[in-house]
Amino acid sequence: xxxxxxxxxxxxxxxxxxxxxxxxxxxxxxxxxxxxxxxxxxxxxxxxxxxxxxxxxxxxxxxxxxxxxxxxxxxxxxxxxxxxxxxxxxxxxxxxxxxxxxxxxxxxxxxxxxxxxxxxxxxxxxxxxxxxxxxxx
Amino acid sequence: xxxxxxxxxxxxxxxxxxxxxxxxxxxxxxxxxxxxxxxxxxxxxxxxxxxxxxxxxxxxxxxxxxxxxxxxxxxxxxxxxxxxxxxxxxxxxxxxxxxxxxxxxxxxxxxxxxxxxxxxxxxxxxxxxxxxxxxxx
Amino acid sequence: xxxxxxxxxxxxxxxxxxxxxxxxxxxxxxxxxxxxxxxxxxxxxxxxxxxxxxxxxxxxxxxxxxxxxxxxxxxxxxxxxxxxxxxxxxxxxxxxxxxxxxxxxxxxxxxxxxxxxxxxxxxxxxxxxxxxxxxxx
Numbered sequence: 001x002x003x004x005x006x007x008x009x010x011x012x013x014x015x016x017x018x019x020x021x022x023x024x025x026x027x028x029x030x031x032x033x034x035x036x037x038x039x040x041x042x043x044x045x046x047x048x049x050x051x052x053x054x055x056x057x058x059x060x061x062x063x064x065x066x067x068x069x070x071x072x073x074x075x076x077x078x079x080x081x082x083x084x085x086x087x088x089x090x091x092x093x094x095x096x097x098x099x100x101x102x103x104x105x106x107x108x109x110x111x112x113x114x115x116x117x118x119x120x121x122x123x124x125x126x127x128x129x130x131x132x133x134x135x136x137x
Numbered sequence: 138x139x140x141x142x143x144x145x146x147x148x149x150x151x152x153x154x155x156x157x158x159x160x161x162x163x164x165x166x167x168x169x170x171x172x173x174x175x176x177x178x179x180x181x182x183x184x185x186x187x188x189x190x191x192x193x194x195x196x197x198x199x200x201x202x203x204x205x206x207x208x209x210x211x212x213x214x215x216x217x218x219x220x221x222x223x224x225x226x227x228x229x230x231x232x233x234x235x236x237x238x239x240x241x242x243x244x245x246x247x248x249x250x251x252x253x254x255x256x257x258x259x260x261x262x263x264x265x266x267x268x269x270x271x272x273x274x
Numbered sequence: 275x276x277x278x279x280x281x282x283x284x285x286x287x288x289x290x291x292x293x294x295x296x297x298x299x300x301x302x303x304x305x306x307x308x309x310x311x312x313x314x315x316x317x318x319x320x321x322x323x324x325x326x327x328x329x330x331x332x333x334x335x336x337x338x339x340x341x342x343x344x345x346x347x348x349x350x351x352x353x354x355x356x357x358x359x360x361x362x363x364x365x366x367x368x369x370x371x372x373x374x375x376x377x378x379x380x381x382x383x384x385x386x387x388x389x390x391x392x393x394x395x396x397x398x399x400x401x402x403x404x405x406x407x408x409x410x411x
Contacts (some may be wrong), residue, residue: 017366020376078163089258092260103156116170130320135163165301240293247279251307256396273275
């Protein structure tokens with residue numbers, strides 16, 4: 001396995017708002033930057049979140065994380081840690097339902113990732129942000 | 138060292154509120170999910186935090202993190218990073234006192250872990266959450 | 275590469291407010307603790323942030339992270355993930371400008387790190403906190 005650091009940039013992703021990478025991989029470590037529920041990029045259009053529901057934003061966020069994992073040759077099974085940032089404690093139960101259903105559908109073969117969920121401020125219109133650390137086999 | 142991903146689930150821990158693992162280990166990387174001050178699980182009883190003081194919740198949270206480390210064959214000495222989430226800036230000084238006394242008692246042989254402490258929202262009744270990343274020797 | 279865990283403690287850094295290390299390194303993993311914009315330590319003087327502007331605090335925070343990386347034989351090119359904690363969503367655009375200009379000046383040779391930015395509470399007077407995970411070659 002090469003130890004060169006490479007950027008993981010799915011073609012459908014909107015350009016990051018600053019000089020950071022959506023994902024990076026070095027050796028067997030893959031880090032996914034904080035992803036939000038932005039729909040696939042459209043030229044000349046500002047990044048737009050899926051919505052307006054928590055469900056739509058959460059599923060789009062999962063899709064955005066997954067695209068970066070796949071760009072790096074990883075799958076959900078390689079994910080060790082997910083950090084889930086919500087803006088509202090009242091979204092916890094609904095997010096967990098969406099979370100469980102999504103990962104049920106993904107058919108994980110390895111144990112589920114660890115996770116931390118905390119409640120923070122996010123830019124206007126965003127209800128959820130997720131980042132992930134993966135270790136490849 | 139095997140590179141299979143394994144879940145770390147201490148017998149005394151309450152069931153996570155969603156499909157995530159309290160801890161996972163793969164190769165030499167061990168990740169502990171966000172732990173709170175829940176007392177050991179009792180069948181038929183909802184997860185209940187130690188309390189009501191910050192001290193009681195913090196010490197129970199440390200115990201919960203430690204149980205996961207030990208389940209994975211690690212100790213506090215292997216921890217590289219702890220993230221401490223508090224709900225109130227006014228708890229910082231007291232948490233540091235508890236933190237220092239606890240790790241003094243643990244008799245660390247290696248340098249202390251790095252740490253980040255930030256102030257966020259947590260579910261009602263919880264004053265502290267801690268997660269940890271460890272690298273095994 | 276040794277697998278011993280070592281503490282990374284730049285001489286100019288203020289003493290941490292609790293028993294944690296500013297940085298630790300074990301094998302090829304280097305973790306930088308949450309850094310804020312404290313000016314270099316002066317004996318007998320409490321830690322004092324650069325300021326009062328976001329620019330001054332951010333640049334001092336970068337300098338403090340960088341000193342720890344260098345203490346561990348790493349550079350910005352080895353950083354996989356930066357977590358940026360701001361206290362005010364209105365600081366996002368300005369922080370990104372400072373961020374971009376800073377990393378332009380640093381002349382990175384590898385792809386930029388991944389990043390997550392969230393809005394949290396920090397102790398009075400602090401506008402930004404940053405921690406970093408690096409993987410050495």
